[in-house]
Amino acid sequence: MIWSKHNISSPSAPADAMQVDKLILWLLRGGGSIVAALVLLILLFLAVESWPALRHIPAGRFLNDPSWNPAERMYNLAPMLSGTLYAAGGALLVATPLGVASALFIAYYSSPRTAGIYRRLIELLAGIPSVVYGFWGLTTLVPLINQLHPPGASLLAGILILTLMILPTIALTAHAALLAVPGEYLRGAAALGMSRWGMIHGVALPAAKTGLMAGIMLAAGRAIGETMAVLMVTGNVVRHADSLFDPVRTLAANIALEMAYAMDDHRAALFISGLTLMLMVMALAGMAGWLGRNPHA
Amino acid sequence: MPESVPVKLAHALRDRFAQLAVCLAAALVCAVFVWIVSDLVRGGWAHLSWDFLMDSPRNAGRAGGIGPILVSTVLILLIALMTALPLGWVTAALLAEYVSASSGFGCAVRYSLQVLAGVPSIVFGLFGNAFFSIYLDMGFSILSGGLTLACMLLPILVSTAESGLRAVPDAYRLSAAALGLSRATTLFRLLLPAAAPALAAGLLLGIGRAMAETAALLFTSGYVDRMPGSLLDSGRSLAIHIFDLSMNVSGGDAPAHASTLVLIVALLLINMAAMRLTAGWQRRKIVSE
Numbered sequence: 001m002i003w004s005k006h007n008i009s010s011p012s013a014p015a016d017a018m019q020v021d022k023l024i025l026w027l028l029r030g031g032g033s034i035v036a037a038l039v040l041l042i043l044l045f046l047a048v049e050s051w052p053a054l055r056h057i058p059a060g061r062f063l064n065d066p067s068w069n070p071a072e073r074m075y076n077l078a079p080m081l082s083g084t085l086y087a088a089g090g091a092l093l094v095a096t097p098l099g100v101a102s103a104l105f106i107a108y109y110s111s112p113r114t115a116g117i118y119r120r121l122i123e124l125l126a127g128i129p130s131v132v133y134g135f136w137g138l139t140t141l142v143p144l145i146n147q148l149h150p151p152g153a154s155l156l157a158g159i160l161i162l163t164l165m166i167l168p169t170i171a172l173t174a175h176a177a178l179l180a181v182p183g184e185y186l187r188g189a190a191a192l193g194m195s196r197w198g199m200i201h202g203v204a205l206p207a208a209k210t211g212l213m214a215g216i217m218l219a220a221g222r223a224i225g226e227t228m229a230v231l232m233v234t235g236n237v238v239r240h241a242d243s244l245f246d247p248v249r250t251l252a253a254n255i256a257l258e259m260a261y262a263m264d265d266h267r268a269a270l271f272i273s274g275l276t277l278m279l280m281v282m283a284l285a286g287m288a289g290w291l292g293r294n295p296h297a
Numbered sequence: 298m299p300e301s302v303p304v305k306l307a308h309a310l311r312d313r314f315a316q317l318a319v320c321l322a323a324a325l326v327c328a329v330f331v332w333i334v335s336d337l338v339r340g341g342w343a344h345l346s347w348d349f350l351m352d353s354p355r356n357a358g359r360a361g362g363i364g365p366i367l368v369s370t371v372l373i374l375l376i377a378l379m380t381a382l383p384l385g386w387v388t389a390a391l392l393a394e395y396v397s398a399s400s401g402f403g404c405a406v407r408y409s410l411q412v413l414a415g416v417p418s419i420v421f422g423l424f425g426n427a428f429f430s431i432y433l434d435m436g437f438s439i440l441s442g443g444l445t446l447a448c449m450l451l452p453i454l455v456s457t458a459e460s461g462l463r464a465v466p467d468a469y470r471l472s473a474a475a476l477g478l479s480r481a482t483t484l485f486r487l488l489l490p491a492a493a494p495a496l497a498a499g500l501l502l503g504i505g506r507a508m509a510e511t512a513a514l515l516f517t518s519g520y521v522d523r524m525p526g527s528l529l530d531s532g533r534s535l536a537i538h539i540f541d542l543s544m545n546v547s548g549g550d551a552p553a554h555a556s557t558l559v560l561i562v563a564l565l566l567i568n569m570a571a572m573r574l575t576a577g578w579q580r581r582k583i584v585s586e
Contacts, residue, residue, distance in 0.1 A: 017482075020479065025395060029395075032391045035410065036402075042420070042448075045428050046420070048427075097322070101318065101319045102326055105322065105323040109319050118323060124565065128561065129508070129560065130509070130512075131540050132560065133333075134543075135540075164333075195308050196316070197311055197315035198312070225417020227511075256512055259516050277419070278416055282415065285412060285414075
C-alpha cells in the first residue's frame with residue numbers, strides 16, 4: 001500500500017476530497033465488519049437452535065442411545081458419524097494418490113499443451129455441481145454396483161462419487177504446491193544425475209509436503225460436508241456399515257433428509273449435527289491454514 | 298563396479314513404472330470425465346427441446362418443461378448477486394488497499410472468509426432456514442434462498458477481486474499519489490477499472506457456484522415449481538428440480554436428464570468464459586510489463 005499520510009490534493013478542493021475519502025473508508029470498514037460478523041452470526045444461530053436439546057439431553061446420549069429414532073426420543077448419532085468418517089476417509093484414500101499423480105502429470109510428465117488441457121479438464125470437473133454427480137451416480141454407478149453386489153446404493157458408491165468431487169481440490173492444490181518448489185532444488189537434483197522419479201520422490205514431494213497436506217485437509221473438509229451427491233447414492237440406512245456394499249447415512253445427508261418435517265428436539269438434534277459438521281470443518285480449515293503459514297512445521 | 302549395473306537397471310525400471318502409473322492415473326481421470334459427460338449428453342439430448350425450456354412442469358415434472366424453474370433460478374441468482382457483489386467487492390477493496398494483512402481487523406476478516414469458504418452448504422441451509430426463513434420471517438421464499446446463497450458466494454467474490462486488485466502494478470498507485478489524486482478517485486477511476494477482468498471472472502465463478510447449489514436452497518427457497526409471482530414466493534431452482542425428479546418422482550429420469558444437460562451446458566459456458574477472461578487478462582498483463 002502506497003499512500004501519502006496526508007492528502008496532497010490541490011488546495012482548492014482538499015476538504016471535499018478528504019470527506020469523501022473518510023466516508024469511503026468507513027463504508028469499506030462497514031462491509032468488512034459485516035463479513036467478519038457473518039461467521040459469528042452463523043455459529044450463534046446454530047447454537048441457539050441446538051440449545052433446547054443440549055439443555056435437557058445429556059451429551060452422552062447422542063453417542064449411546066440404542067438407535068436414531070426421534071419419534072421415540074432416541075438420538076444416537078454414532079452410526080451417522082461413522083458413515084461420514086468411512087465415506088470421507090475412503091474417498092481420501094482413493095483421491096489422494098490420483099490427485100497427486102494428476103498434479104505430477106501436469107508439473108513434470110506432460111508437454112505444456114497437454115498439461116494445459118488436462119488442467120482445464122480438472123477445473124471443469126471441479127465445476128460440475130454435486131447434484132449432477134449424484135444423479136450420474138444414481139443412474140450409472142449404482143446399477144453397476146448392484147450387478148456386482150446388491151443393493152447398489154452403498155458406501156462404495158458414496159466413496160467413488162466423493163473421490164470424483166474432491167480429486168480436483170487435491171490435484172489443484174498439489175499442483176500449486178509443486179509449482180512453489182524452488183527451481184534450484186530441481187536443477188540441483190538434475191545436476192546430481194537423479195532419475196526423474198528420484199527427483200520427484202526425493203526432492204519435489206518432500207519440499208511440497210506441507211502444501212500437499214493443506215490441500216488434503218481442505219479436501220477432507222469438503223468430503224465431510226458434502227450432502228446431495230452422497231445422499232443420492234449411499235442408500236441412507238442408519239446403521240454401522242460392515243462392508244463396502246452396505247448402505248450408510250452421513251450426518252449431512254441426515255440433515256437434508258429429515259429437516260423438512262423435524263420439530264422441537266428432533267430439529268435441535270439436526271442443528272447439533274450441523275454444528276458438529278461446522279466445527280469439524282473449521283478445525284480442518286484451521287489446520288490447513290496453519291500448515292500454509294508454517295511451511296517448515 | 299559390477300554391482301552397480303543391476304542397481305541402475307532397477308532405478309530405470311522404477312522410473313518407467315512411476316511414469317506409467319502417473320500417466321495411467323491421468324488417463325483414468327480423463328476417461329471418467331468423458332464417461333460422465335457422454336452419459337449426461339446421451340441421456341438428456343432426446344428430451345431437450347425449445348418447448349421443454351419454456352413449458353411449466355406437469356404431473357410433478359414427469360411431463361412439461363422447466364420454464365418456471367429457470368425463472369426461479371435466475372431470480373435467486375439475481376438476489377444473491379445483488380447482495381453479495383457490493384459486500385464482496387467492498388471487502389476486497391478494504392483488504393487489498395486499506396488495511397494491512399497483519400492488523401487485527403484484517404486478520405479477523407480474512408479468517409472469517411476462510412471459515413465461510415469451508416462451511417458445508419447444508420450448514421448454510423440450516424442457518425438460512427433459522428435466520429432468514431424463521432427469524433426474519435421470510436418463510437420459504439426466493440428472497441431467503443438468494444440471501445443464503447449470497448453468504449456462500451462472499452468468499453469466492455472477495456478472493457478473486459482481492460487478487461485482481463493486488464495484481465494492479467504499484468506504479469499505478471504511485472503515479473496517482475504523485476498526481477495528488479484522492480484515494481477514492483484512485484480506487485474508482487484507476488484500480489477498479491484496471492482490475493475489471495478479475496472482477497468479471499469472479500462474478501462468473503460466483504454465478505457458476507450459485508447455480509450448482511442444492512443443499513443450501515432445500516430449506517430456504519423451497520420446492521414449489523409454479524411460476525413465482527413475487528420474491529416472497531417459494532421457487533424451485535434447477536439443481537433442486539434435478540434432485541427432486543431423480544429421488545422423489547418415479548419415472549422422472551428423462552426430464553431429469555434433460556434438466557441436468559441444461560445445467561451442465563450453462564455451467565460449462567460460464568466456466569469457460571471465466572477461464573478465458575482470466576487467461577486473456579494475464580497474457581495482456583505480461584505483455585504490457
